[in-house]
Amino acid sequence: MLGAMQDFDLRVTHLIDHAARETGSREIVTRWADGSETRTTWAGIRHDALRMTQALRKVGVQPGDRVATLAMNHSRHLVSWYGAVGVGGVLHTINPRLFDDQLEYIANHAEDVVLLYDAAFAPIIERMKPKWTTIKRYICFDNGEFEAWIGDEDGNTTWATGDERDPCMLCYTSGTTGNPKGVLYEHRSTFLHAITGLQPAIFDFDARSVMLPVVPMFHAASWGLPWAGAAAGIKFVFSAVNDAAVLCDLMNREKVTHSAGVPTVWLATFKHMDETGTTLPTLRQAIIGGSAAPRFMIERLMKAGVNVAHAWGMTETSPIGTTGAKTWDWDDRSFEDQVTIKQMQGRVPFGVELRTVDLGDPAKVLPRDGQTSGALQVRGPWVIKRYFKAEADATDAEQWFDTGDVAILHPDGTLQLTDRTKDVIKSGGEWISSVELENAAMSHPAVAEAAAIGIYHPRWDERPILVVVKKAGAEVTGDEIKAHLAKSVAKWWLPDAVEFVAEIPHGGTGKISKKDLRDQFRDYKLADA
Numbered sequence: 001m002l003g004a005m006q007d008f009d010l011r012v013t014h015l016i017d018h019a020a021r022e023t024g025s026r027e028i029v030t031r032w033a034d035g036s037e038t039r040t041t042w043a044g045i046r047h048d049a050l051r052m053t054q055a056l057r058k059v060g061v062q063p064g065d066r067v068a069t070l071a072m073n074h075s076r077h078l079v080s081w082y083g084a085v086g087v088g089g090v091l092h093t094i095n096p097r098l099f100d101d102q103l104e105y106i107a108n109h110a111e112d113v114v115l116l117y118d119a120a121f122a123p124i125i126e127r128m129k130p131k132w133t134t135i136k137r138y139i140c141f142d143n144g145e146f147e148a149w150i151g152d153e154d155g156n157t158t159w160a161t162g163d164e165r166d167p168c169m170l171c172y173t174s175g176t177t178g179n180p181k182g183v184l185y186e187h188r189s190t191f192l193h194a195i196t197g198l199q200p201a202i203f204d205f206d207a208r209s210v211m212l213p214v215v216p217m218f219h220a221a222s223w224g225l226p227w228a229g230a231a232a233g234i235k236f237v238f239s240a241v242n243d244a245a246v247l248c249d250l251m252n253r254e255k256v257t258h259s260a261g262v263p264t265v266w267l268a269t270f271k272h273m274d275e276t277g278t279t280l281p282t283l284r285q286a287i288i289g290g291s292a293a294p295r296f297m298i299e300r301l302m303k304a305g306v307n308v309a310h311a312w313g314m315t316e317t318s319p320i321g322t323t324g325a326k327t328w329d330w331d332d333r334s335f336e337d338q339v340t341i342k343q344m345q346g347r348v349p350f351g352v353e354l355r356t357v358d359l360g361d362p363a364k365v366l367p368r369d370g371q372t373s374g375a376l377q378v379r380g381p382w383v384i385k386r387y388f389k390a391e392a393d394a395t396d397a398e399q400w401f402d403t404g405d406v407a408i409l410h411p412d413g414t415l416q417l418t419d420r421t422k423d424v425i426k427s428g429g430e431w432i433s434s435v436e437l438e439n440a441a442m443s444h445p446a447v448a449e450a451a452a453i454g455i456y457h458p459r460w461d462e463r464p465i466l467v468v469v470k471k472a473g474a475e476v477t478g479d480e481i482k483a484h485l486a487k488s489v490a491k492w493w494l495p496d497a498v499e500f501v502a503e504i505p506h507g508g509t510g511k512i513s514k515k516d517l518r519d520q521f522r523d524y525k526l527a528d529a
């Protein structure tokens, strides 16, 4: 047919070109670990990324090579994202909170050739260097080393070109068992994900937005913010330390309108606000994800006039799966109802499809009736087909990714997570949601953290116990907690025991590690077992 549209590969370097061209003087602010602050712009980030591309070529980096980072959030880290993809490389953001054997595994499995790191992580580098077999060049972001390295270059070069299906980024996800798995993002998937992120229900960005991302750049691609932020030409405010006092101070001085972080971050922020009387008058969009946001958190933010985007996603979904997109009857709902809706995991943007299947029979697709819970599956242009280095197999054709989450789908499209498939507790053939027990326990004023696990029971197969960390100075008994739970869950869901501990184990991304908790309670005997 005569007539055609232009060739325009959906490569992520277009994002930084756009930001530098359209909003070149928009600021990128960094508050460094030593308390100093620097300011650059989107044009400055692009220029430095071009210089880094030249420096990478000089050390022999080829398109497809993996360029790794081990760093907190700051402007040089942002430069390295665009520098790594600019040379046609694959950016590999390593999580410094992982254990040594995981760090050893992922850098070797990824075959990283260059590693850029924060001086704060130098002890990790010293420890791991003898074990990392493929890294040829280490560059520190601090002490003038990074600047000196790109300082010899003039930025007079062009980005690598290629196919939009080329890989551009690699993130590892540490599952509950086995080695971490690599998720390889493509230019095209990342580009489409970036555009999707601009929607009001997701990041709600325009050129006036000022975003302080607390979610680290090594966690699920920082939810795609460094890409989407460029597409909108927003102002970024980075902090290389995650301290609530520092974050609140920055938010107020830089007039931050948007922030994003896991629930723990917001908890720490609230605590600081309560202790000091600090308020955040400029904040209007709070993106919360990674684990379930408790009701009081959503309520408090909404009462302060902040829009809450409670998001569900995974490293395997780039990571946007759903956010707190309003239902069509939102305006007719009471405030209480609105909070209840936000407490669920929201609705998909165009592009993402969800379905649930029977936990025992995956061939059976379940109704979206707001009642039936099942194994959650997802598909879409930024959802994983297979893990890095995994061979193609028959499941590729299905194009449905098993999330490992258990969920209920509502008729209005709302997703309600009820558990992880590995964490649901099966008692007498019926499922008990550990998440619902935890949410109910967390609403008790004396509870700082709670986790429910299943313990072997000769009659019921499994019965739940609840492991609780009390708030500092608070006193509460197991029976009082059970009485509190009884207000919101069925009687047969009530835990057989409540165990108080000083600490609940967490994994590398800050989430509760049920596997470690189960290990801790492996020899636990129930009173009637």
Ligand code: AMP
Binding pocket: 173, 220, 288, 289, 290, 291, 292, 293, 310, 311, 312, 313, 314, 315, 316, 319, 345, 403, 404, 405, 417, 420, 509
């Ligand atoms: P990760 O790949 O480390 O980001 O972990 C993804 C997993 O985190 C998901 O499969 C969920 O189990 C959990 N998760 C993410 N967002 C939420 C949320 N809003 N509520 C509850 N769980 C969540």
